[in-house]
Amino acid sequence: MKYVSLKGIDQPVSAIVLGMMRICDKTDAEIRDLVAAGLDRGVTMIDHADIYGPEYHESERRFAQAMRWTSSQREKVLIQSKCAIVREDGPYLDFSEARIRYAVEGSLKALDTDYLDVLLLHRPDALMEPEEVAAAFTALEAEGKVRHFGVSNHTIGQIKLLRQAVTQPLVANQLQLSLTHAPMIAQGLAMNMQEVPQAVDRGSSVLDYCQLEGITVQAWSPLQAGFFTGTFLGDREQYRELNEALDDIAAEYGVDPIAIATAWITRHPAGIQFVTGTTNPKRVAASCEGSDIVLTRAQWYRLYRAAGYLIP
Numbered sequence: 001m002k003y004v005s006l007k008g009i010d011q012p013v014s015a016i017v018l019g020m021m022r023i024c025d026k027t028d029a030e031i032r033d034l035v036a037a038g039l040d041r042g043v044t045m046i047d048h049a050d051i052y053g054p055e056y057h058e059s060e061r062r063f064a065q066a067m068r069w070t071s072s073q074r075e076k077v078l079i080q081s082k083c084a085i086v087r088e089d090g091p092y093l094d095f096s097e098a099r100i101r102y103a104v105e106g107s108l109k110a111l112d113t114d115y116l117d118v119l120l121l122h123r124p125d126a127l128m129e130p131e132e133v134a135a136a137f138t139a140l141e142a143e144g145k146v147r148h149f150g151v152s153n154h155t156i157g158q159i160k161l162l163r164q165a166v167t168q169p170l171v172a173n174q175l176q177l178s179l180t181h182a183p184m185i186a187q188g189l190a191m192n193m194q195e196v197p198q199a200v201d202r203g204s205s206v207l208d209y210c211q212l213e214g215i216t217v218q219a220w221s222p223l224q225a226g227f228f229t230g231t232f233l234g235d236r237e238q239y240r241e242l243n244e245a246l247d248d249i250a251a252e253y254g255v256d257p258i259a260i261a262t263a264w265i266t267r268h269p270a271g272i273q274f275v276t277g278t279t280n281p282k283r284v285a286a287s288c289e290g291s292d293i294v295l296t297r298a299q300w301y302r303l304y305r306a307a308g309y310l311i312p
Contacts, residue, residue, distance in 0.1 A: 001016065001042025002291040002292060003015060003042075003044075004271040011044065013273075014291075015273055016043050016262070016288050016291050017045045017274065018045070018284065019220070019276045021059060023059050024053040024054065024059050026066075031067070037282070043284075044076070044078055045117075047218075048060050048080065048081040050082065050083050051087065056106060057110035060111045074113060080118035082122040082174075083104065093124065093127075095127070096132050101140065104119060104140055115144055115145055116145065119140070120174055121154070124155070133165065137166055137167075149169075149171065150174070151170055151172070151173050153173075156203075169214075172215060172217070172218050176220055176227070177221075177222060178221060178225070178232070180232045182307070186204070186304075187200065188208070190312060216270075217272045219273065219274050221277060222261070222265055223258065223261055223277070224277075233246070241306040246303070249295070249299050249302070249303070256283075258287055260295075263290040263291070263295050267293075267300055274290075274291065
């Protein structure tokens, strides 16, 4: 297992993060098997959100019910959750101090834990008042309920605005990133090229900014073709060349193509984390295996081209 650095966190942080979004309809045994597939291979971080499941905190509750960890087991793993998306009368976003604190209390109860290792603001709130966020973070940290803080799907400007009031380091920014959804990488390789769609800036410099500022990027939907449009793996109608490249390189290493799709993300020098979304233990195992593979530049760029991106 490859390990990465999250600012201020001393214990090992795995490059693979187990995402728990889809566990609500799984049995306790299935959840335990899924988690074991990661922990047995060195995973040390698990990702939740208050809105995962048909009811608020449902995936968190199911996780706690299935795992029933002792305090010593809990301390070995970093648990991360997200907040601020409101369903009722919505959806809408709410970064008020009251809503953040309410969400955290719900997560702690559902997870049957005294603290979250990391809390992320799930999606940007256009009505954000940084001072309210700062008040929530400061109180939660002082009470020992949240140890570290970060964001998800945030731009450079939104992070800078938060930092005007928030004193805690922002340790992570969770962003959508996969081989076929990589504008934050692709734009920089075609910058200033007139009439090339890839050159359009869609917040591409956020990856560079996070790397410069020590904010770890966490890749969500890392095997999805687009925004919840299904995986590119095995889709030979739309992604024939990419799947051929994945198969060829996987054969060279003697691994599943999932491992190579994982390795493409974890190969980046920014130390990106790969957040799984699968409920299949074998796919979790393959991703863990992929984190140890260091693709050559030729292999990495072959996959990049095969995904449909231009190298001028």
